[in-house]
Amino acid sequence: MRGKDFSVEQAAGTLESLYEKYRGEKGAVIPLLQDVQEEFGYLPEEAVNWIADRLEVPRSFFFGVATFYAQFHLAPRGKNIITACSGTACHVKGSERIINFIKRDLGLTDKQETTEDMGFTLEKVNCVGVCSISPVVIINKKVHGKAAPAKILKEIKLLKKKK
Amino acid sequence: MSDNVKLTIDGKEVQVSEGTYIIDAAEAAGIHIPNLCYLKGMKAVGACRLCLVEVEGGKGPVIACNAKVKDGMVVSTNTERIQEARRFVIDLIVSMHPLDCMTCTKAGVCALQKYAYDLEVAESSFTRKQFGYEPDTANSFIKRDPEYCILCSKCVRVCKEQGTNVLEFMGRGVGAKVITADDKPLQESGCTFCGSCVDACPVNALLDADRWRKGREWEYENVKSACLLCGNGCDITVGTKDGKIQKISAGQAEGSAEKYICAYGRFGFDCIEAETRLTAPMKKVSGKLKETTWADALGIVAENLKKAGKDAGFISVAGIQNEDALALKALAKIVKTKNYDTTMSLYADAETLVNSQAADIDSADLIILAGLAPSQWERVLPQLDATVRRRAARGAKLVVINSSEARISEAATINLIGDEAASLKAVLKAAIGKGLKADKKLADAVKDATVTEEAEQAGEMFAGAASPVIFASPSLFDAAANLSLAKGSAVAVPAESNAKGVALMGLTTGGTTYKEMASGALKALYAVGEVPLSKRPKVDFLVVQNSHLTELAGQADVVLPSATFLESAGTMIDYLGRLKYLPKAIEPQGEAKAHKDIFIQLAKAMGGTIKKPTEAEVKKAAKVKAKTSLKPFEAKKGFDVSPGEIIESVNASVISGSRLIMLKEMAAATAGK
Secondary structure (H helix, E strand, O other), X not given: OOOOOOOHHHHHHHHHHHHHHHOOOOXXXXXXXXXXXXXXXXXXXXXXXXXXXXHOOOHHHHHHHXXXXXXXXXXXOOOEEEEEEOOHHHHHOOHHHHHHHHHHHHOOOOOOOEOOOOOEEEXXXXXXXOHHHOOOXXXXXXXXXXXXXXXXXXXXXXXHHHO | OOOOEEEEEOXXXXXXXXXXXXXXXXXXXXXXXXXXXXXOOOOOOOOXXXXXXXXXXXXXXXXXXXXXXXXXXXXXXXXXXXXXXXXXXXXXXXXXXXXXXXOOOOOOOOHHXXXXXXXXXXOOOOOOXXXXXXXXXXXXXXXXXXXXXXXXXXXXXXXXXXXXXXXXXXXXXXXXXXXXXXXXXXXXXXXXXXXXXXXXXXXXXXXXXXXXXXXXXXXXXXXXXXXXXOOOOOEEEEEEEOOEEEEEEEOOOOOXXXXXXXXXXXXXXXXXXXXXXXXXXXXXXOOEEEEOOHHHHHHHHHHHHHHHHHHEEEEEOOOOOHHHHHHHHHHHHHHOOOOEEEHHHHOOOHHHHHHOXXXXXXXXXXXXXXXXXXXXXXXXXXXHHHHHHHHXXXXXXXXXXXXXXXXXXXXXXXXXXXXXXXXXXXXXXXXXXXXXXXXXXXXXXXXXXXXXXXXXXXXXXXXXXXXXXXXXXXXXXXXXXXXXXXXXXXXXXXXXXXXXXXXXXXOOOOOOOHHHHHOOOOOEEEEEOOOOOOOOOOOOEEEEEEOEOOHHHHOOOEEEEEOOXXXXXXXXXXXXXXXXXEOOOOOOOXXXXXXXXXXXXXXXXXXXXXXXXXXXXXXXXXXXOOOOOOOOOOOOOOOOOOHHHHHHHHOHHHHHOOOOHHHHHHHHHHHHX
16 A cells, blocks of 8 residues: 555554544544554655544644655655765765755656655655765665765666665 | 732833733733734644843843733843844745735735834845745635745644634744645635634734725725624724725724624625626516616505505515614514514514623633534624634533534534533533532432433533533523523524614514514515515515515515615624624615615605614614513524524525625535545
């Protein structure tokens, strides 16, 4: 059920069980959204609306929470997630150059985060907290410190082959 | 609460009650503390950092919107240091705000412009930052332009507090944006287009959609009036320019739970110039309506009324002004008939409305709704819905008593579903059990009630409340009023704006009823206003006096063009018993005349005289003391027309003759999805 083809009819059972899991609990909006994201790879608009309606909480409220935190994604994401840090230290160490190399390699336009074939998602974050090994790129949860364009592109090449 | 805290603000001694915020204390002393995000009556959020003040002995400046007064406090609101801090705030906001004040519609009433002027910020010292967010111009009611937004969150908070819950913030920090769920355009978001956000917006981010090139507000003449479109009779402010209405906004006091008007009240004024608007009298000539002169039309009507005499009857809507009602009664006397009645008789009896009590919603700590299903979304007494939700959001308890679940139930602390009169009885019994003082007669009357667990809880709330208010449908008023014998006040909520006024003016039949007349019991029928009648009853002669050409008017023998409530000066009495003044905001279109003026001239044509009803006469008629006595816990029968039906039909021309028609199209589009 990951990726683009989300259908709320098909997901109703899963959503219902997530709803049951947190039912009656106060302050469970974030864990609930995390579970939804875990399940579908992102937060499908219809899934969020379904839960808001089920809980009789305004849809806008859920949307506000989902957009406030960087951890939530409202668009489908690629199979591989590349997180490039562009915090102060990484920026000084040339993160922008690395990001441009990755974009060119994946054929991403300026506003695009995910490749057409849903293979890769590239996202920028503002500091991952390991400035000592900047610039940092995280590929599928593996941290690559003192990253150089060539090294990162090699990793991407391996991932491309994999699928 | 007594004014027991003394403090000094800018050298001025101020005495206010405990718990007052510095910003309100200053306002009371005539000192304005600059702010962009403060909403009186609501919990402060401290988003704008503009209301900073210095308190002697304090570590640093505090925000006046969220700091309470203390005895002996010495506050300075305008020191060098404070001005510097405020200038910095404005400097930052201006760095993200378009500097097009010369063409901006909000110029003159823009809070940002005012403070930038006061603090001499012509341009920002920071790099300009724009996010390029697109405006939402897809509906005819509200224009949203995020480029102008200063993120004060007033619109979001107002929308949430009144329970509409459409607006929210997306993202965070400077890049945040006010959006609807999924960032959809307003018409797809469940928005009701009440425009509360427009009234709240301090800048040009939210605006009536049609304001472009319709003048700045300093060019407007603003008159305080009241809306006559439904039973809430909301206060409105009407902005006019060049003899035309340009804008209507909510007129209630800042901070009141009642500060709300619906889309009908705000945008329905377009109907004044609708295609169906009647601008000249008409008479039927060989089966077709032709325009004629007032003298001719009145002559025909006078002759026919004389001929019919006691077989003539008047039916009217209850949304007419008090003066119209008095003049109509006087005219009936000249015609020598006692057959005059209004649509009020479809949903209430006069006695109920006369005895309905006054209440202060703003200080109610418990609200009980009995047999009422107000809804902002369906525009059934929308202001009552918003007000009740707002009071609940501010801490009041809400008990909803209904035969089935209504949308307002979602805001309730306790829902009692079932027979309403029995529920009221049970609540009273439970309350007496919890120590509520009641005389023996009252206690005996509720002895046999069955008390459910919910009723037990509601009873406990009622026993513990300081100033409960019970709003009831007119048919349940007697049962609700029984509770008020022990405590609080009971209010009957009619569907039409001036139903209470009409009842107090005595425009209730002494002969045939509205229903009988509408089904053709008489020889001549005179219909006033947009009566809910589309087919001509079997009568020899039919006069329709209305502002718009309705289906019924099309079948009339004579049609008399009347002024809308915005074009006629008079008074009304709202459901809370408040006498409200409606000045003439604009001149009537064409040859249309106020109802009362038509009655006066008609009397003249019949050889009689009616004196123009005066305010003193209205006040005298309204001076009936509400009486409450123990009545059976039963719903009155025969008043089964729902408020929604009445509101929709008496406003049919307002809706179809204005941009409100779009609401129907939008509703149809969403339903089709």
